[in-house]
Amino acid sequence: MHRHEFFLKTRQFHIVIALIAAMTASFSALSAAQNTAAGKIPRTADGKPDFTGFWQVLTSANWNIQGQSAEKGIPAGQGIVVGSEIPYQPWAAKQQQENYKNRATADPETHSYVPGVPRINYTPFPFQILQTPKKLVLLYEYVHASRQLRLDGSDHPKGHIDWWLGDSRAHWNGDTLVVDVTDFNDQTWFDHEGNFHSDALHVVERYTLLDADHIDYEATIEDPKVFTQPWKIDLVIYRHKEKGFQLLDYEGYAFDYEQYYP
Amino acid sequence: MKVYSNRLTSSRLLSIAVLTLIPVVASAQDQSPDQPLGVRPKHAATRNAPSKPWTPVYTPDGQPDWQGFWRANPGGDTYDLTGSKPRPDYNLQGNGVPKPGIHRVTGTPDDLIPYQPWAAAHHKDLFDNIDDPTKPEYVDTQARCLLEGPGRVFIHSGFEIIQTPGYIVFLTEQNDEQVIVPLDGTPHVGKDIKLWQGDRRGHWEGNTLVVDVTNVKAKSRLDMSGDFYGPAAHFVERYTRVDDNTIKYEATVTDPETYTQPWTLNIRFQRAHLEDPSYELWEDACHEGERSSDRLVISPEAAKANAAAAQAAAAKANATTGVAVIQ
Numbered sequence: 001m002h003r004h005e006f007f008l009k010t011r012q013f014h015i016v017i018a019l020i021a022a023m024t025a026s027f028s029a030l031s032a033a034q035n036t037a038a039g040k041i042p043r044t045a046d047g048k049p050d051f052t053g054f055w056q057v058l059t060s061a062n063w064n065i066q067g068q069s070a071e072k073g074i075p076a077g078q079g080i081v082v083g084s085e086i087p088y089q090p091w092a093a094k095q096q097q098e099n100y101k102n103r104a105t106a107d108p109e110t111h112s113y114v115p116g117v118p119r120i121n122y123t124p125f126p127f128q129i130l131q132t133p134k135k136l137v138l139l140y141e142y143v144h145a146s147r148q149l150r151l152d153g154s155d156h157p158k159g160h161i162d163w164w165l166g167d168s169r170a171h172w173n174g175d176t177l178v179v180d181v182t183d184f185n186d187q188t189w190f191d192h193e194g195n196f197h198s199d200a201l202h203v204v205e206r207y208t209l210l211d212a213d214h215i216d217y218e219a220t221i222e223d224p225k226v227f228t229q230p231w232k233i234d235l236v237i238y239r240h241k242e243k244g245f246q247l248l249d250y251e252g253y254a255f256d257y258e259q260y261y262p
Numbered sequence: 263m264k265v266y267s268n269r270l271t272s273s274r275l276l277s278i279a280v281l282t283l284i285p286v287v288a289s290a291q292d293q294s295p296d297q298p299l300g301v302r303p304k305h306a307a308t309r310n311a312p313s314k315p316w317t318p319v320y321t322p323d324g325q326p327d328w329q330g331f332w333r334a335n336p337g338g339d340t341y342d343l344t345g346s347k348p349r350p351d352y353n354l355q356g357n358g359v360p361k362p363g364i365h366r367v368t369g370t371p372d373d374l375i376p377y378q379p380w381a382a383a384h385h386k387d388l389f390d391n392i393d394d395p396t397k398p399e400y401v402d403t404q405a406r407c408l409l410e411g412p413g414r415v416f417i418h419s420g421f422e423i424i425q426t427p428g429y430i431v432f433l434t435e436q437n438d439e440q441v442i443v444p445l446d447g448t449p450h451v452g453k454d455i456k457l458w459q460g461d462r463r464g465h466w467e468g469n470t471l472v473v474d475v476t477n478v479k480a481k482s483r484l485d486m487s488g489d490f491y492g493p494a495a496h497f498v499e500r501y502t503r504v505d506d507n508t509i510k511y512e513a514t515v516t517d518p519e520t521y522t523q524p525w526t527l528n529i530r531f532q533r534a535h536l537e538d539p540s541y542e543l544w545e546d547a548c549h550e551g552e553r554s555s556d557r558l559v560i561s562p563e564a565a566k567a568n569a570a571a572a573q574a575a576a577a578k579a580n581a582t583t584g585v586a587v588i589q
Contacts (some may be wrong), residue, residue: 114547163544251458261403
């Protein structure tokens with residue numbers, strides 16, 4: 001018998017196999033995504049994933065969440081809608097087409113209105129996240145909007161309230177921040193294509209750090225007045241790594257008035 | 263000595279009503295419990311809570327912990343930073359007794375903003391025309407929901423202070439403004455970048471937060487009555503916790519293109535909503551609801567008609583109160 005054949009039958013071999021199996025099991029038990037070259041996810045003092053920093057998307061979803069070919073001035077983009085179809089009720093599908101025809105003036109973003117949730121997370125502008133144990137504060141460069149995702153166990157206020165950005169109450173599910181957003185008005189669109197909602201909109205956001213520099217952002221959209229069933233979007237939000245990066249400003253509705261002041 | 267006429271015109275009433283209506287409407291959350299859903303219960307004012315010494319508490323990164331809700335007291339009113347210009351509508355609010363002006367400016371011979379001649383002329387032009395604005399520039403920036411910017415942002419509205427490692431951030435209730443102060447000592451942004459809130463860098467000196475404000479866009483005005491600064495303005499703000507309920511704010515404002523000398527802006531902040539630990543900062547979508555700021559601009563003919571009506575009303579008023587003169 002050759003030496004290696006003898007080894008295969010020994011107790012040492014079985015121990016080696018057991019060790020390899022154990023190491024493989026423990027390695028895959030860690031989220032593989034969290035142990036990539038970009039590094040382990042940062043955590044707060046109380047062990048929660050830390051979303052502090054500056055973030056921005058690369059997707060063109062702000063123009064069309066279902067993906068599109070290029071148009072003049074607008075890059076082509078793959079969509080963020082999971083399954084690519086938006087389950088409109090028949091009347092709503094017609095309304096979306098009407099919105100599309102009028103989008104140059106009917107898109108609330110053309111008036112620099114606050115773009116609603118989830119669109120505010122995928123405009124082509126950066127935002128800053130500050131995090132405390134009681135809440136995440138999201139500061140958006142676009143028209144100085146802000147949101148507070150409250151982690152203090154509080155409930156939504158007695159509604160219905162017609163807010164542009166809704167009311168956000170959050171909790172942790174493992175390492176995922178789950179945010180329940182209600183109390184919307186019907187004034188915002190999901191993109192420039194005219195995809196829209198009513199004031200019955202309910203959004204559940206899920207923020208998960210894939211690694212130190214990427215957030216997987218998933219949002220479930222539910223609106224019984226407009227859609228036949230809930231649907232989801234999923235996209236990546238990227239961390240700004242430039243030295244000295246900070247928010248500047250974009251006061252969209254002020255540009256035409258600047259000439260008159262101070 | 264300057265004299266400002268005390269004319270009471272219908273368009274001035276309208277413009278003042280519009281300008282004051284905005285904070286009133288936005289404060290729907292101050293109404294009593296039997297108001298419609300979505301409005302929070304009334305809370306007692308904490309404006310004149312008795313002062314007690316502050317026992318310092320620190321954030322995990324060693325900042326004095328000032329988190330919570332504050333508001334300028336006196337505050338809310340951004341009509342006149344100098345407290346020198348009579349305000350006719352106070353006669354309406356005060357049952358005929360004019361409220362005294364709030365003097366926030368110090369460090370100059372007459373406690374007024376020390377304009378260079380060109381700037382004084384611009385300020386006078388703005389003030390003379392706020393009653394009957396015949397041009398867009400005569401409409402105050404606040405009426406258009408433009409950002410208030412340094413000097414004004416903390417007078418108009420209550421705000422929440424949030425502190426995280428390396429940052430102190432002020433979020434206002436009105437118009438949802440963000441004043442972000444990095445504490446990391448990094449250089450300001452490049453000089454060609456002009457920002458509505460300016461660019462801030464802060465540091466703590468014991469119990470005082472010192473904030474350097476540069477890179478101002480200077481499209482905000484300082485108040486409704488036409489006080490202003492220019493793009494060369496530099497604010498050095500000092501916020502000092504003087505007792506449990508009070509932060510004293512002093513800002514030295516330097517602008518060699520607009521002023522003849524630096525001057526100091528003084529504001530006092532007091533704790534707000536202490537009796538309601540569940541109080542939250544809620545959304546204020548000012549621009550989204552704004553529909554009328556362009557309509558404040560009236561034709562020259564309408565302005566003439568208003569002026570004639572004002573003459574008649576002033577003649578009647580002069581018989582009793584006379585023309586108001588600043589001290």
